[in-house]
Amino acid sequence: MHVAIIGAGIAGLATAARLAAAGHGVTVLEKDATPGGKLREAVVAGRAMDVGPTVFTMPDVFEDIFAAAGERMADHLAIRRSETIARHVFADGSRLDLFADQKRSERAVEAFAGRRAAAEYREFCLRAKGVHDTLAPIFMRAERPAGPLALVARAGPRGFGGMLRIGAQTTLWRSLAAQFSDPRLRQLFGRYATYSGSSPFLAPATLMLIAHVEQAGVWLIDGGMHRLAEALAGLATRHGALFRYGAAVESVETRHGRVAGVRLACGEWIAADVVVANCDVGALAVGRLGPEAAAAAGPPLPAAERSLSALTAAVVAPAGDFPLLRHNVFFSDNYEAEFTQILRNRTLPSDPTVYVCAADRNERGERPETGPERLFLIINAPADGDTRTFDQREVETCLTAAFSRMEASGFRVDRASASMHLSTPSDFARRFPGTGGALYGRASHGSMASFRRPGARTSLPGLYLCGGSVHPGAGLPMAALSGKLASDAIQADLASTSRSRPAAMPGGMSTRSPATAPSG
Known part of the structure; x- marks a missing residue:
């Protein structure tokens, strides 16, 4: 099987590494000169700087990508856990630091706003952990559920109580107003809504789980965040993936009702059994990759619903x-x-x-x-x-x-x-065409917003999606998880096709290496 991946963002890199390690032919087509997508560097006054995501959390998600390929991330990427999470400076001049050690954070909150605030913070950490632990296995790390009822069914009888407590029906700001007596702490923890490009006044209280993700650890990457993209690209390359930079894709092409390949802006045709679009869904929806892909992506996102x-x-x-x-x-x-x-x-x-x-x-x-x-x-x-x-x-x-x-x-x-x-x-x-500049896809406004993000599969056979605008959402770990979900879906569908077509060649589909995939 030959897979063409459009875009070398973190999700595309994760998909490429997993599929290449599984033995599939993979070609990654990236319009820019380097991998990373939004994880970019710029040179200012002769010095390289990260100009995209700057916070690295959930390293286990990335360690799992290397492990799936039989390697160790530590051999290719140097990271170290930060003692501090962030320094917060308020309009009245007061300052509050949060730390990786929750007890240390509690002492800082008490010195900042008093014993009552420290107790409120301790209770908030428990609530945020509860939301995270409830949603991580059944939502964040799982295939997109069809809706709230499907999510509740996944939780099962034992998880039902947790589902009632996650706060999906109230806004993050209302929840924080009830939680914290000090308005500065409401503002601090309300900011976590912006991690998904959302307003704390409109986003559901479930986004408090981000506080737990950071409390579980923030890491620093030696050499800057872009080293993560380079490490993932290197992993995929070592397992046979071919990267082509400066290769803008003009359209996804179909034959007989399913994906057949892609055509580059230069006119070159690249045959593929599967195409993975690691771009904002908005680009597909407005026709940037052709009418067939647009139809599979659904209607464009209204401007009011952008992140x-x-x-x-x-x-x-x-x-x-x-x-x-x-x-x-x-x-x-x-x-x-x-x-x-x-x-x-x-x-x-x-x-x-x-x-x-x-x-x-x-x-x-x-x-x-x-x-x-x-x-x-x-x-x-x-x-x-x-x-x-x-x-x-x-x-x-x-x-x-x-x-x-x-x-x-x-x-x-x-x-x-x-x-x-x-x-x-x-x-x-x-x-990022088709987005209006939105950096996180759909805003997480309202209890149903998360269910409106598309999943890995589309209605066009052979076309799959990954990236921050699809399930499970924005941010480096979520994008990487979307790559896992895409690769899992592709391999499950391939296995299903193989079983349903016993007369086909082994594997169910012809296999081409990236170097020999037909092009013209």
Whole structure:
């Protein structure tokens, strides 16, 4: 069997490694010059910087990919667990650090907001763990359920009580308001909704499970996050996968009602028994890969249901002596007003919450060198990059507000001496067609949103999906899990086809190596 994978994002890499290790011919077609998709690097002032995801959690998901190929991730990727999760800085100037050690976090919360807050935090951690432990085996790591009833059926009688407690019918913000008496803690834990590109005022309380994922550990990757993409690409290559960079796919081609291959933008035809689309489902839905793929993807996602986009700034600049950690969050004064501007008014926020990854700092905030440092800033933004241009004046106004927000908390960046690489929702819309710049697919707004993400299989035989816009959702671990679900579905369907066609060749389908797959 020959598989063509469109896109070398994390999900595509995970799918490629698993299928190649299982003995299938795999060709990965990537329009860019390097693997990783949204896990990207940029060079600013001569220095490489991560300009995509910066937080690495759930390493077991990635260790499993290497193990499935008979290898150890530790032999190819150096990671170490961080003592700290993040430093949180509030509009009133107060600061709270959270740690990998929950007891240490409890002591920090007590010093920050009192004994009652520490007890509330301890109870919240138990609730977040309960939600995670309930949903991980039956949702996050399992094939997409048809709906809530199917999910309840998976939980079974023993899991029914847990299903009642996960909070799917209330918003994360309402749940946090009932949980925490200190409004700053509501704001801190409400931010976890943005990990899936959603608003805490609209997302279900089930997203509190992200707090448990981080509490279970945040890791640092030596050399930067992009080393993860390189390690996965290397794994797939060692097991026979062929990577073709600068190879943009124009369409998925069919013969006799099923996938037959892909055609590249240069006109080249590549035959394939199976095609895996590791791109945003929105690109398929608007016809970027041809009418057959569009029909299989379903209708385009309405703009109002898209996840958040972002305004990002990769900065190399002299910075003040504020005690940054690797991960830092500077919160706005009014969280609800911020999301009203983004989602209702469709504008960049006038007082944004700013995430800052200080790439030259370790988890304790130590810097081995002096001089300008690498800072990556992320600001939430509306996903309207396909319908309007975020012009220089609007972007500059938001950036000025972001730097002012940090400076009000004591952290000053010398902008006059800074080198900066910006990405706006318009830039993301061009880079990821069909999304408007949405970085996480469908927003997790309402109790049914997660069930509306497509699964690995499509209505077009031979076409499969993986990536952050499909089940189980956005983020590096979830994307990697979608790759596992896609490879599992492909191999299960292949086995089923083999059993139903006893006269076929062994394996049920002809097998071509990537090097000999017909092309023209």
